[in-house]
Amino acid sequence: MTQRRPGRPTSTDTIELIGVRARGFHGVLPDERRDGQDFVVDVVMEVDLAPAGASDALEHTVSYAEVADDVVAVVEGPPRDLIEVVASDIAELTLRRPRVGAVEVTVHKPQAPVGHPFADVRVRIRRSRRSPVVIALGSNLGDSGTTLAEAAERITDVIEIESESPIYRTDPVGGPEQAEYLNSVVVGHTALTPWALLHELNRIEAEHGRTRDIRWGPRTLDLDIISYGAPGRPDEVVLDEPDLILPHPRAHERAFVLVPWLAADPDARLRVGEEVHRVSDLVSRCDTSGVRADGSPR
Structure with a gap:
């Protein structure tokens, strides 16, 4: 690495x-x-x-x-x-x-x-600040494999990455009919506040041609903050603002996030409402049939 x-x-x-x-x-x-x-x-x-x-x-x-x-x-x-x-x-x-x-x-x-x-x-x-953070990466337009690799490298400017998942092929969830995605997750620490981190991730998305024309539509690059801070500990950040909700409100039910995250961090935990759950338990409860190993980990 x-x-x-x-x-x-x-x-x-x-x-x-x-x-x-x-x-x-x-x-x-x-x-x-x-x-x-x-x-x-x-x-x-x-x-x-x-x-x-x-x-x-x-x-x-x-x-x-x-x-x-x-x-x-x-x-x-x-x-x-x-x-x-x-x-x-x-x-x-x-x-x-x-x-x-x-x-x-x-x-x-x-x-x-x-x-x-x-x-x-x-x-x-x-x-x-040195806060734990989890970022999900996704792409289904253009050369998605290259895009995810380049995005992961750019993310090192704003996150001290400690582990990365392999790349997974995943079926699209919601939105219009579209091609399958490539997804991965990075886990690490950041010195940026949640809002500054979001700004930098949006900048990386824009560098790769990301537009937001159709909700849940195809995209060249999608970077989501899944969790910020250690769930259940004093540094955990829980937000519900128009531009930023933490933890990610739908991560607990998205296999294309949970499966790569578990591969990157077998001890991962995520807040869901008032409770903190092991990601391994969340994976066991969701349909993972649409998530397949790509065979080309970085």
């Missing part, structure tokens, strides 16, 4: 929350744990603010009030020996917000027991 290049955040927009103050009991000395002291925290988040600028809608940005609540909860929470851990905990909570691509957290400890005159003690960390 060729070297895979992880996707990286592309936004340079930021939301800066500066000087959140709370009292905590972090430190290694007994009096720090007993008496506590004030901590001051700065949080700088990389967020694509273009959608919010166009819509004036809170759901298209990040609530800095909620981020401040998280900061205070961590500072006032269980004592830590090191403020490095405090900063890491804040960064982890911040990155659970799907619109945050990266975050820089600075924790100030102005009353630290240094033993000499000083202005401030601070720890600054930066953390970037």
Whole structure:
């Protein structure tokens, strides 16, 4: 397998929350744990603010009030020996917000027991998103085998691919009468937010002549985000927006997605409503007669 290049955040927009103050009991000395002291925290988040600028809608940005609540909860929470851990905990909570691509957290400890005159003690960390993601690829126009191979290579610009399925021939589902498809699935991690990833996948589709004239009609290339984040874990992203629904709302019943996905990841899991299912169980419940190994895995 060729070297895979992880996707990286592309936004340079930021939301800066500066000087959140709370009292905590972090430190290694007994009096720090007993008496506590004030901590001051700065949080700088990389967020694509273009959608919010166009819509004036809170759901298209990040609530800095909620981020401040998280900061205070961590500072006032269980004592830590090191403020490095405090900063890491804040960064982890911040990155659970799907619109945050990266975050820089600075924790100030102005009353630290240094033993000499000083202005401030601070720890600054930066953390970037690295989220599990599953992408389904499909094509039934043109040289579909070459298209899928080229698309998988282009996807390495936005996803650190860990496994790929073989190519499968599949019968079309829904839509007009059309030729059979070639389908595959890639599994990996991305540094992009769900919306940035969708934008990049749409760009790759367009490079291969994808049009959207007929719903479920034939296409040169189809790239779908099936799942983003680990199902059932804090980093899982569940969305129901006009331009993006996660997990994919019909993946659980589509053999042309499930069979390749299981081949790429035998331990795969998918959220269906309120429950998380093993993909192997979903495969056993669906009709797989229309899915056939192509015999030409990449």
